[in-house]
Amino acid sequence: DTGVSQDPRHKITKRGQNVTFRCDPISEHNRLYWYRQTLGQGPEFLTYFQNEAQLEKSRLLSDRFSAERPKGSFSTLEIQRTEQGDSAMYLCASSLPQGHTSYGNTIYFGEGSWLTVV
Amino acid sequence: AQSVTQLDSQVPVFEEAPVELRCNYSSSVSVYLFWYVQYPNQGLQLLLKYLSGSTLVESINGFEAEFNKSQTSFHLRKPSVHISDTAEYFCAVSGNTGTASKLTFGTGTRLQVTL
Numbered sequence: 611d612t613g614v615s616q617d618p619r620h621k622i623t624k625r626g627q628n629v630t631f632r633c634d635p636i637s638e639h640n641r642l643y644w645y646r647q648t649l650g651q652g653p654e655f656l657t658y659f660q661n662e663a664q665l666e667k668s669r670l671l672s673d674r675f676s677a678e679r680p681k682g683s684f685s686t687l688e689i690q691r692t693e694q695g696d697s698a699m700y701l702c703a704s705s706l707p708q709g710h711t712s713y714g715n716t717i718y719f720g721e722g723s724w725l726t727v728v
Numbered sequence: 729a730q731s732v733t734q735l736d737s738q739v740p741v742f743e744e745a746p747v748e749l750r751c752n753y754s755s756s757v758s759v760y761l762f763w764y765v766q767y768p769n770q771g772l773q774l775l776l777k778y779l780s781g782s783t784l785v786e787s788i789n790g791f792e793a794e795f796n797k798s799q800t801s802f803h804l805r806k807p808s809v810h811i812s813d814t815a816e817y818f819c820a821v822s823g824n825t826g827t828a829s830k831l832t833f834g835t836g837t838r839l840q841v842t843l
Binding site: 614643645650651652653654655658666701703715716717718719720721722 | 732737760764769770771772773774777779818820822824830831832833834835836
């Protein structure tokens with residue numbers, strides 16, 4: 611069990627450029643979540659997948675943001691036309707299916723991907 | 729919808745002293761409650777959780793939290809802190825139906841332990 615893996619860990623980009631983050635969840639975790647954390651704040655929910663289906667999106671996820679999980683395994687989060695306000699840490703998390711004997715209502719976070727827009 | 733209030737943004741404390749980090753929540757449905765810890769430049773690690781049963785829950789490293797439904801609180805305590813406990817602590821809540829694992833976090837409390 612290697613935990614939730616995120617790549618890249620740090621990204622500096624110029625305003626207006628597109629960036630993509632990748633998340634590899636823990637094996638057998640069919641739920642995958644994206645959160646955003648800005649300095650001095652707690653993480654905020656962005657979106658959630660169950661297998662390949664994107665079941666919920668926060669209003670924080672503007673049309674410049676798109677998340678995919680094409681085969682129900684890894685996920686990507688793309689930000690188009692980045693703005694300075696997008697600077698934050700993007701956290702990915704995963705969990706077992708609700709009802710799984712080991713579910714325990716626990717989600718496991720990766721170490722995050724830091725984005726700095728200059 | 730749920731919300732979480734962590735009243736203290738920073739808590740300085742001397743090593744071996746006791747500490748309490750406060751967390752209050754608001755929800756229209758029954759909830760699950762969590763404390764996560766975040767060390768510098770790292771992601772979040774689950775410290776402890778309350779799902780049901782005993783209202784006092786404990787972590788493996790000496791922290792405990794008590795669910796108080798009447799006061800809608802889930803304060804985190806440790807009787808004797810160590811330098812290595814220096815970190816950001818986040819209280820979180822989720823509803824116990826639907827997307828039960830979707831978490832709403834507080835703004836965090838920075839615990840600074842000094843000698």
